[in-house]
Amino acid sequence: MKSCLIVDDSKVIRKVARHILETLQFTVDEATDGTEALEYCAAAAPDVILLDWNMPVMSGMDFLRAYRAAEKSNAKIIFCTTENGIGHIQAAISAGADEYVMKPFDRETLEAKLQIVGCM
Numbered sequence: 001m002k003s004c005l006i007v008d009d010s011k012v013i014r015k016v017a018r019h020i021l022e023t024l025q026f027t028v029d030e031a032t033d034g035t036e037a038l039e040y041c042a043a044a045a046p047d048v049i050l051l052d053w054n055m056p057v058m059s060g061m062d063f064l065r066a067y068r069a070a071e072k073s074n075a076k077i078i079f080c081t082t083e084n085g086i087g088h089i090q091a092a093i094s095a096g097a098d099e100y101v102m103k104p105f106d107r108e109t110l111e112a113k114l115q116i117v118g119c120m
């Protein structure tokens, strides 16, 4: 079974994403901001991280930069954003994101992104 860490400050988004991922046979854990996610990743190595952009305490971009600078940092990262500007997407990719998905996402979209990053 592949593992996914969902990082999002929205309880609703975490719940929806967890449901989709569990039906795709992933084991799922959740973090509510970048700091919590970094702590999680210091102790565990998820296969893929579903990462929100806007979060309190530590944003998705700040998490991404800190995560990619760490030693254990080879999870695939899918950025989830409501921002569809090309500048946002380029910034995310150059900071080390593998893919991005627009919110709100459905099962088909997320499944397609997981296939692109090689997690399915």
Ligand SMILES: [Mg+2]
Pocket (backbone or CB within 6 Å): 008, 009, 010, 052, 053, 054, 055
């Ligand atoms: Mg958010």
